[in-house]
Amino acid sequence: MIGGVETDETLDGGEEPGRRERNRQRTHLALVQAANRLFQEQGYDATTVRDIALAAGVGERTFFRYFRSKESLLVQQVRDLIPLLGSAIRNRPAAEPPLAALREAVLELATWHHTAPAMLLVGPQPLPPDLTSRGGRFLLFDLEQEVVDALQFRIAPADPTREQALRASVLGRAGVGALRAVRLTYTHLSPTEQATTDVLAMVRSAFQALGH
Known part of the structure; x- marks a missing residue:
């Protein structure tokens, strides 16, 4: 056990599979x-694998049991958020307009994770190899499609017309574009500016620019 977190390194071969998985x-x-947390506090580039392992209370060897690199962790982090975002959009109050539902779902995710979602805040420029690989390139497509599907569900839960499907597609991709604009604006700020910037306020401003 390191720093209060039990790791793979502490598990013996006789431990029951259920406990091992937990x-x-x-x-x-x-x-x-x-x-x-570290990506937000000190920036992606300044954060090392050692920093992440120490903050998690484990050793670097344990980190590499789970992720090939810092970049692959980022890819997985974004991937894990995509279905959560879709679910949050679907569960927003029915009276909310589509883009308002997307905006509020993003803000909900930030509350759940006690920080702004990784897709809004982190990632160096240019993107590292893991984010420009085939799997990484499809992240944006997967994110857009999840948002579009969730908005289409809100607009027409069953048998959407061509016009309704087009509306969901346009609104979903416009909303994802607003989120990408927040991320790009944030990553171009200096470290001092990033430390004093309210990213969630930037999210609200981006959606205001879309009229929502």
Whole structure:
């Protein structure tokens, strides 16, 4: 056990599979949460694998049991958020307009994770190899499609017309574009500016620019 987190390194071969899996899940979550916090506090480029492991209470060897690199953690972090965002959009109050539902779902995710979602805040420029690989390139498509599907569900839960499907597609991709604009604006700020910037306020401003 390191820093209060039980890791794979502490598990003996006789441990029951259920407990072993729970320990793995806890360690995985601790690493992701530590990375999310450090990426926001000190920036993606300045954060090392050692920093993330220490913040999660594990050793670097344990980190590499879960992720090939810092970049692969970022890819997985974004991937894990995509279905959560879709679910949050679907569960927003029915009276909310589509883009308002997307905006509020993003803000909900920020509350759940106690920080702004990784897709809004982190990532160096240019993107690292893991984010420009085939899997990384499809992240944006997967994000857009999840948002479009969730908005289409809100607009027409069953048998949408061509016009309704087009509306969901336009609104969803416009909303994702607003989120990408927030991320790009944030990553071009100096470290001092990033430390004093309210990213969630930037999200609200971006959607105001879309008229929502």
